[in-house]
Amino acid sequence: MKKNYSTLVNKKEITSIAIGGFDGMHIAHQKLFEKLDKNGAVVAIESGYTNITPKSFRQEYTNFPVYYYILENIRHLDGESFVKLLKEEFPNLKKIVVGFDFYFGKNRKYSAQNLLGLFKGEVVIIDEICNNNVAIHSRYIREFIKEGNIKKANCFLGREYKIAGAQVKGQGLGKTDFVPTINLIVEDFLLPNEGVYITKTILKDEEFNSITFLGHRVTTDGSYAIETHILNKNIEDFKGKVEIKFIDKLRENKKFNSFEELKNQINKDIAQAENYFNTNK
Ligand SMILES: Cc1cc2nc3c(=O)[nH]c(=O)nc-3n(C[C@H](O)[C@H](O)[C@H](O)COP(=O)(O)O)c2cc1C
Numbered sequence: 001m002k003k004n005y006s007t008l009v010n011k012k013e014i015t016s017i018a019i020g021g022f023d024g025m026h027i028a029h030q031k032l033f034e035k036l037d038k039n040g041a042v043v044a045i046e047s048g049y050t051n052i053t054p055k056s057f058r059q060e061y062t063n064f065p066v067y068y069y070i071l072e073n074i075r076h077l078d079g080e081s082f083v084k085l086l087k088e089e090f091p092n093l094k095k096i097v098v099g100f101d102f103y104f105g106k107n108r109k110y111s112a113q114n115l116l117g118l119f120k121g122e123v124v125i126i127d128e129i130c131n132n133n134v135a136i137h138s139r140y141i142r143e144f145i146k147e148g149n150i151k152k153a154n155c156f157l158g159r160e161y162k163i164a165g166a167q168v169k170g171q172g173l174g175k176t177d178f179v180p181t182i183n184l185i186v187e188d189f190l191l192p193n194e195g196v197y198i199t200k201t202i203l204k205d206e207e208f209n210s211i212t213f214l215g216h217r218v219t220t221d222g223s224y225a226i227e228t229h230i231l232n233k234n235i236e237d238f239k240g241k242v243e244i245k246f247i248d249k250l251r252e253n254k255k256f257n258s259f260e261e262l263k264n265q266i267n268k269d270i271a272q273a274e275n276y277f278n279t280n281k
Pocket residue numbers: 169170171172173174175178179181183196211212213216217218219220221225227228229252253254255256262266269270
């Protein structure tokens with residue numbers, strides 16, 4: 001299905017919407033989107049804490065256009081006014097899709113069930129979507145990412161967790177003393193905790209197998225860095241946008257007594273990552 005960007009679609013064409021925060025754009029959110037018709041749209045209510053999929057990135061994970069509304073501007077509304085607003089925004093709205101735990105309006109007084117009475121059209125309420133009896137929610141995914149439990153986060157997301165940033169200058173030590181890395185600065189995204197990760201790095205739309213270090217460079221200058229080393233490829237002076245997809249965590253950040261010890265460990269990390277990619281082709 002072709003992607004429909006909200007800037008290109010006339011709201012009058014929209015006949016169904018899914019409503020929620022949608023930070024994760026995770027497996028359960030995708031189940032809601034499956035219930036939309038071909039003129040569907042995602043109504044993302046921005047609460048200000050989105051950091052799994054910051055605002056400008058959510059469109060990447062759905063073919064339906066995403067429209068954003070700021071929670072602060074609508075949280076005071078009563079049930080009738082909320083539905084009236086939706087009808088004004090989307091005059092041909094016929095269907096609303098929400099999850100079992102959707103609440104809205106002043107003091108979150110109105111539930112998904114209340115929508116059935118308030119909206120003169122079809123209301124689809126999705127039952128709780130679980131993974132091995134654990135409900136899928138963005139808040140759990142955030143915890144998994146923060147504790148470096150990437151496999152679990154990816155399992156709930158239904159994709160590999162991805163961050164985006166811009167290349168910045170490093171200490172210049174990598175190339176000479178360790179391995180060459182692209183250093184990057186990342187804003188908006190939630191970062192996995194300190195350590196070494198098996199990753200894929202996307203540079204100018206091309207994806208490379210890689211290994212990424214996040215953390216304070218306790219062995220060298222002590223400053224915080226995000227550095228990615230592309231496996232088996234020489235990347236000369238890359239400049240621009242860098243995206244990193246996380247696959248698994250290899251180990252914790254560690255202070256080494258010498259550069260040589262760190263270099264030996266980095267070589268072991270690389271061998272482990274290569275082994276992963278060779279066995280998961
Ligand atoms: C795979 C990998 C693992 C790393 N592990 C550690 C570590 O455990 N402890 C540490 O202090 N620095 C670690 N580093 C960061 C190095 O200290 C860093 O690459 C070096 O300081 C060069 O930095 P530069 O790219 O800014 O020149 C690691 C880097 C890579 C690529």
